[in-house]
Amino acid sequence: MFARVALIGFGLIGGSIARAARAQGLAKEIVATARSEKSRQRVRELAVVDRVVETNAEAVKDADLVILCIPVGDCGRVAEEIAPHLKPGAIISDVGSVKGAVVREMEPHLPKGVHFVPAHPVAGTEHSGPDSGFAELFVNRWCILTPPEGSDAAAVEKLQAFWAAIGAKVEVMTPDHHDLVLAITSHLPHLIAYTIVGTADELEQVTSSEVMQFSASGFRDFTRIAASDPTMWRDVFLANKDAVLEMLGTFNEDLSKLTRAIRRGDGDALFEHFTRTRAIRRGIIQLGQDSAAPDFGRVHASLPKPQEK
Ligand code: NAP
Numbered sequence: 001m002f003a004r005v006a007l008i009g010f011g012l013i014g015g016s017i018a019r020a021a022r023a024q025g026l027a028k029e030i031v032a033t034a035r036s037e038k039s040r041q042r043v044r045e046l047a048v049v050d051r052v053v054e055t056n057a058e059a060v061k062d063a064d065l066v067i068l069c070i071p072v073g074d075c076g077r078v079a080e081e082i083a084p085h086l087k088p089g090a091i092i093s094d095v096g097s098v099k100g101a102v103v104r105e106m107e108p109h110l111p112k113g114v115h116f117v118p119a120h121p122v123a124g125t126e127h128s129g130p131d132s133g134f135a136e137l138f139v140n141r142w143c144i145l146t147p148p149e150g151s152d153a154a155a156v157e158k159l160q161a162f163w164a165a166i167g168a169k170v171e172v173m174t175p176d177h178h179d180l181v182l183a184i185t186s187h188l189p190h191l192i193a194y195t196i197v198g199t200a201d202e203l204e205q206v207t208s209s210e211v212m213q214f215s216a217s218g219f220r221d222f223t224r225i226a227a228s229d230p231t232m233w234r235d236v237f238l239a240n241k242d243a244v245l246e247m248l249g250t251f252n253e254d255l256s257k258l259t260r261a262i263r264r265g266d267g268d269a270l271f272e273h274f275t276r277t278r279a280i281r282r283g284i285i286q287l288g289q290d291s292a293a294p295d296f297g298r299v300h301a302s303l304p305k306p307q308e309k
Pocket of ligand 1: 008009010011012013014033034035036037039040056069070071072074078095096097098120121122123124125126127128129130132229232236
């Protein structure tokens with residue numbers, strides 16, 4: 001599909017794209033780079049790309065597809081750095097979890113004659129770094145493309161085909177709509193998880209060792225999300241400030257309604273609310289976006305052998 005693909009950044013997302021693109025034979029050559037020599041050295045050892053280079057400028061040389069797989073806050077700076085080295089006709093994309101800010105910060109630097117098609121694969125784990133990627137990450141997950149108005153249709157189609165070839169389902173929307181949708185489906189849930197895990201850690205009446213020891217599934221599931229990469233999530237909240245604040249306003253109103261129901265002992269209101277939310281979980285499973293296995297399919301330890309008398 002491409003003669004040369006350049007991946008700037010080789011963490012969970014860059015590493016997964018590299019492994020998947022190689023497995024599907026989508027590029028004659030995959031070139032990668034990362035910010036630190038430590039990460040670049042690890043990528044060399046992993047041997048999942050054809051070449052590891054020292055600089056972003058070197059990586060994009062003669063590449064037909066360039067994907068920035070770096071924190072959102074660095075995208076503008078890196079676009080400026082690579083701009084003079086881009087091949088005319090190349091497709092430039094990214095994988096940032098926020099689209100409006102990334103488009104505003106990258107687009108002014110990009111030269112005429114390259115095709116800018118921002119993207120966001122809605123897939124991930126709480127792990128990061130060169131070892132965390134895997135080829136199957138995008139299978140059956142959505143990848144949202146947010147091409148600016150007037151984008152070259154052939155370039156958009158080609159990137160769409162690339163994501164489809166590594167297993168993703170592709171949707172196109174505007175950057176602002178993307179940011180609103182993701183504020184409620186991803187950014188706010190992360191903020192809530194970061195809050196609740198922090199709150200539990202700071203309690204005085206319950207020690208943090210008790211919190212860990214007795215973490216029932218609710219808290220345990222929040223800790224998975226709250227273990228996500230601090231740099232990535234700092235950048236997401238800074239870059240998607242408006243949409244997150246808007247959703248947070250609505251969330252706070254709804255939380256007040258539930259608080260009032262608990263205070264007044266209004267069991268009907270609680271029951272009705274919980275019944276409605278349960279249906280959403282069923283809908284997600286029906287759409288194939290999660291497993292129907294109880295407790296996310298966690299394996300339970302066997303019972304101890306009965307003691308002989
Ligand atoms: P990650 O595992 O932390 O990897 C980030 C990579 O970017 C590292 O290789 C890092 O190099 C490199 N990097 C950082 N700044 C750079 C720079 N200025 N120039 C060159 N390389 C640079 O992060 P990730 O989880 O893959 O996330 C990358 C992007 O994907 C973010 O924009 C995030 O919003 C988006 N995203 C993440 C997820 C998720 O669940 N994680 C899901 C969808 C989209 P060093 O290792 O040397 O620092």
